Structure formats: structure tokens, C-alpha cells
Amino acid sequence: MIALTGVLVLTACTTPGGSVDGASAAGADGTDGIVLADGYELGGYNPVAGFGAAGEAKMYDGLVRLTGGEGMPGFEPALAAELPTANEDATVWTVKIRPDVTFSDGSTFGAEDVVATYEAILDPASASEARSSFDMIEEVVQTGDDTVEFHLAYPYAPLLTKMLIGVVPSESVATPGLAAESTLNTAPIGTGPYTLVDLSPDRAVLEANEDYWDGAPEVKKLTLLYVPDDNTRAQRMASGEIDGTNLPPLLANTFEGKDGMTVTAHTSADWRGLSLPTDNPVAGDPAVRMALNLAANRQSMIDNVLGGHGRVAATPIPEVYGDAYEPGAIFTYDPARAEQILTDAGWIEGPDGIRVKDGQRAQIALMYNSVDTVRRDLAQAFASDALAVGVEVNLEALSWDRIDPRINTDSTLLGGGDEPFDPDTQAYGALSSVFVQPDVGSIYDNPSDYQDATVDAALEVGRRSLDQAERDAAYREVQDAYIDDPGYVYLVFLDHTYVSKDAGWTMSGPVLEPHAHGVTWGPWWSLQSWTRD
């Protein structure tokens, strides 16, 4: 085996770049480099513009980082020396800075870099895409040589989720300006386990940071290829040329059982569901809301649309949240009961099979983003389930800017789970009634204009309390209350699917994934900690 590996290494070294054999050996077979194909454009590596906000950026470190494994990820200190602590009402957070860390340009990391990074994100002149996500932070101040304080506009218990984003050197953001125009996008400077050594339109080459404060990674070289077409990524994977890629579920399934290949599906809190606006005469009716939740055949959507890679959703909180998840909060598929509820509420079947109440036909428009085929397929599946209980759902494929003006009157097929590492970031925007007021938050926050006093109160407890048990109980209460008074039809949580070539690396295991995913997630999210004998 060792001899064989040696031969392959030799082949890799002696074959000029053109040979197929040489190239496959240059990957996981024999060397300590890995080649991954990604469907996302390369570049744009500036944390100030929101890159790597969940700490997935390989060139940067956040103040804290995620711990992997099954279930809800925890946090451990990264550029912080220890886990940050909060004052009593969670409005002031103190962070002690890790000493003796250097950036890839050789400069020393310090408290001023933390302050500068967060100030740049919040500075209007940066026009940062991530700005809204940090709106609880009023200011970040340096209070000692190695300490900074986060001063918040309101009590915020899950602040650690906002400390995952990469820290950049203060010099790189010294001049205020558009984050999109910063040189960090193409020449990132960070403290992370890898440094970018080459960037071209089709390829990014990263090399291990031998001086990494947490030990130099064993995977020495990471090559990312930009391969936009899903089918081409599958074909390049099949040809053995690359070591791994992300693929849509149905394409990934075609690799099941292939020698030397592994298909992995990672749990996410990436939900799909539809809003039922309160102002809509049909969708706002509590009986219709409940009936649609019972009429949706979620398991069938997972089997047929997602190739089996998904989980049913009843609320925005998935089972993976552990103690914060309420196992009883589910909607059982029961079209008969759905019909009964509608009939009892006065929605009587008309001559064409569609129900009518007081002259109002049971029809709703369901808008979805025209470029997303999964949303289209889920919308179609839902429409046929709704039709089976006498509710007509008319699908409309639109771009977001066309959906905007109708968001509070018509149903929309939505996705969530952008920041899944706390129940607050996962559920608050969807369910809190503070967003019913115009001009609060985004129009996509609580698009149903959902209002439930119990849910509101429990969401506030979860947001403010620093007691984990109290928070978990609050989120279980949110789910309990929501189930009796739903304002959406949450359909499914997607599992993200990846194909990788077996290469004998010992990996750290999966991590809960956010909405955005590519090869920075999947089995490769913890590449820096992989080991091999």
C-alpha cells in the first residue's frame, strides 16, 4: 500500500500538467493536497462584506469558532483567549484577546484589529452586506491591552453567534470605503489556518499556514475550482479528477455505492416554507392556516423533491436543536382533519371543488423566486396538496424585487436558516410581532405579520436570558404556542449533500450548516483539523 502510494506520488510529480492520471494522483490519492469543485464564484474574501460570517472562512479566524459533532454546535475560543462573558443583562460583553497571533502579512494581531473590523462592518461607508446582522452592536471599545468590550443597544444573549466572523488587520480597513472595493476581496489577510496564494477566475489555491496558532494543518494545500454547472461538477467528480464537491440531492444520489466515493448529507437548519399573510382574507384565516399545515404531505416532498435528503418542519426549530426543540410540536399529515376544520369554519366546497366562505373563494397566490428550482418544486407539491382539501394555490414565479411589494398580502415560498447557531437568530425574525410595524427590520422579517402574545413573550425571554435552561424552556414554549396558532406552513429542512473521494483522512465529523453552503462546508468545514497516519 505504501509502495503504491509512493508510485502515485512519483507519477504526480513527473507527469506534466496535462495528464489525467497525474492529476487524479495530485489529489487525495497520494499527496497532502485536496482539490474541490465549488459552484460559487471565487473571490470576494472580505469579512467586512460578510464573507465567512459563520466562521467558515479558511483564511480568517473569528473571536470564537464552532465545535462540530452531531447536534447543536457549541462555541470555543479562537482569537479570544477564553469564551467571552456578559454582564447581568447581556448588554456588555467582555472579550480577552489571544496573545502571540500573527496575520498572514506578518503583522501582530491585537485588540485594535477587533475594534476596527466591527467598526468597518457597522460603518455606513462600507455598505456591508452583513450590517443588519450586527445591528445590536452599538460600539466595540478597547478597554485594555488585550481586552475589548461589545456595548449592545439591547440585551442579546446569543452574541457569540456574531463573533464567528473573521477579524481583519486594522490597517486594511483604516480608510473608510466600500467593502466591495477592498483589496481584501482578492488578497485576504487573516490569521486563519490557510493563506490564499493564487486566485484566477477558475481556481483559488490555498496553502497551509505553517505558523498557525492552533498548529499547522496536515492538509497542506487546498485547491478550489469554480465549476458553475451542477452536471459538470458531477461529471468531473465521476472522472476522478477532483476530490470532492457539493451536488444537489438527486445528482449526489447517483454516486451512492460507487467505489472509493462517499455521499454525505449534512443536517442544516435551512428551512423552506410559505408565509400566510394576516391581511389576506384566505391565508389570514386561522382555520385555513391550520388546515394547510395538516394538508401538506411533507414526507412526500422530501422523498420526491429532495431525494430523501431532508427533514419535516413544523416550526423554524429543527430537532437538532436538542433541548430547545419541542418533540410534541409537529403537524401530522391528516387531510381528512384538514377538510373537517375547513368545513367547520364555514369554508364549504363549491361546484368546482374549491371551497367558498361568505362569497370568498379559497384561493391564494404563492410567489416563489424564479431562479430556485427546489422552491418551484416544493411550491408545486404544496399546491397539489392544498387542492386536495379544496384550496386553490396559484403559483407565480417572480424575482425578489417583484415579490417585495406584495410580501404582506400574498403568500411567498421562503427560505431561512442563514444564522442557525442559536434559536434566536433562527426564529426571532420569522415569528416576532415587532416586525409587524412598518420600517422595523426587513420586509422579509415576519412576512406573515404573525402575532401571538405567548410566542412574543417567550422569544423575548430567549433573547435576553443568559440561563441556558431558561432559554431552552422558552423556545419549547414558542413551539408549543405556535403549533396551536400557526402563521406559516413550514415544510422541510434541507440536508446539504456532498460527494467526496475516500483518502484515509480522519475528519472531525459534521457540523450543523447554515443556508449558504458550498465546499467551505460539508466534510471540509474543519479541513484544518484533519489528520492522517
Place this chain on the structure above:
Amino acid sequence: MTTVQAGREERPAGTGQDAGQAGTVPDDAPRPSEGQAPSVQDLRRGRHRDIWAMVGRRLLFIVPVTAAVSAGLFAAAKYSPFDPLVGYLGTRYMTTSDADKAIISEQLGFDRPWYSTYWGWVQDLFGGDLGLSRSFNQPVAQVIGERLPWTLLLAGTALALAVVVALVLGIAAGVRSGGILDRGVTALCVVVQGLPPFVMSLAAIAVFALALGWLPAAGLTDGGADPTVGGVLRHLVLPVVVLAISQVPWLLLAVRESVVTSKGEDFVAGAVSRGIPTPTITRRHIVPTSLAPFVNIVGVRLPELVVGAVLVEEVFSWPGVAGAIVTSARDLDMALLAFLTIGTTVVVMVGSLLADVVVALMDPRVSTDG
């Protein structure tokens, strides 16, 4: 001998007018020049002067056209139903608060009237600054500089290949129009024209890369290795062949059409009646006169090639500029979009001008639009 006559029978009205009816030859179709009686030298000198005049006129014409196109582009983008914020914020469009959207719009100038954005762009342009591409977070010059050479390599090779194939098969088919080769080739062209390039691309990868293993699947190099001449050439084969095949039908049918047309012209009938052998007639009389309208078509239909390149580059993960056209249009990345649009406009106009010059040099009957 007989074939030529057969062609003549097919088109009893076979005169110069036929070219117009065929619909494949645009404005500068061969027209009998007005009769004067100066010497041959004078004629030639006057002819060259006319061509130079045409070049000058057309080059001058490019200036107002590009100005109008670019202004129109900025205005159209402003009034289009697309919001540049959607492209800029991406998946964060939903989670960004309305207040922050307003701040970002202001910082990026999305709320300015189009003529103000346009004027800023024009000033930058004359200052030598092509601006910054928001989709790629890079200077436009860098985006173009890194990608354009790969597109030129791919599209240039494919066009050359397509032209050669179209000429050889098109002339063969046209000379024996109605024969087995002609019918086969014409039918094949129709089939290929109905086949989207991305389907052809995926099929080519499945057959030649995966099933037979002869050629690499996609990309510039294997597994992201550094590009070498040999490696890039091997990776170039499949995309070039697919792009060339997708371009062959309209080229080939155009060649065939003009060969058939020339065959029916009086000078061919004259040559036949003088007893000149068929191969010589084909080589000396039919082919040269058929080439002129063909060159013209290549010049005018360059956009067709760009569209084909967009699809082929995407499937073959070819790092060219064609994909950037789609990305910049989708995101309303104005600096990049404006440059690419104007670039394409200029290329098409210059291409069509070059074609006209070649045609005018080749065929003395063609007028120089003055």
C-alpha cells in the same frame, strides 16, 4: 457539366437577384456597378479610395453608436424591473433591514438618476478608469484581462474550425445540390441547429471524457494544476469542437446557398458554354463569388458566436469572459456590463466593417455604401 446545368434548371430565374431572395445576404449584396469607361488602373485606384472612404465613414459612425448604446444601457438598467440591490446583497437580500438597504443604496449610488451614474462612468472612462465590478469585487480591467484571452482562444479556434468545415462541406453540398451529400448535410444542419449547445456539451463530456476516457471532462487543467500548453490544448478540444459544431449550421447553409446562387449566374452559364471543365468552373468562378456574401455573414453574426460561447464556457467551466456577461447583466453590475456591451458592439461593428472591406476587395461589383 451536367450538375451545373441541373443547378440552372432548379433556379430558372437564376440571376443576381437570387441572392436577395435567399435572405442570407444582407445589404451589401452584389450589385452590378454603374457603367463608366475609364482605364483599369483608374478603376482600381478609385475603388481603393472608395473603400478607404467607407472605412473612415464607418469608424466615425462607431462613436455616436457606442455613445447611444451606452447611454441607452444605463437608462434601461435604471428603468428595468431589476433591482441592483438583489444582486449586491445576494442571499442577504431577505435579512437586510429596510434602513440598511437605504444606506447601501445611497453608498453605492443606486438611488442616483441614470444620467448621473452614466456621466460618472463616462468621466472615469476618459480618465482611464474602467471602474470596479461589483459582481467580482475586482477592477473591470482585471476581470477582462484575466478572462478575455481564454474566450478569444476558445471562440477564435472554434470559429476557424467552423468556417473551414462549413466551407468544405457547404461548397461540396452546393455544387451537387440535391445530391445525397447535400441532402444529408442539410438535414444534419437542421438537427444540430435544434440542439442546445449545453446538451451537446454534456453529451460530449459523457461520451468522450467519461465513457471513452479520451479527453478531460472540463476546466482549463486537470484538478486545478498550473496551466501548461499541452494541458490546455487537450482541454480545449471538446469545448472547441462543441462550439464549432453549434456554429456550423448557419455558416454551412449560407455557403451552400451562395454556391447554388452563383451556379445559376450568367458567367457560369458562359463558362459552361465555352466548354470549361466543371472542377475549374467551381474553383475559379463559383467559389470566389460565393465567398463574398459568406465573409459578410461571419462578420454580421458574431453575436451568435458569443451566445454559443456563454453556454459552452459555463458547462466546460472555461474561465472566459462570456459567463461574466451573464453575471454582470443579472446583477446590474454596470461598470462591467457597460464595458462588455460596448466591447461587443464595437467588435460586431468592426467585424462587419472588415467583412465588407474583404468583400469589396474580392468582388469589384460590390458598392462601398457611399
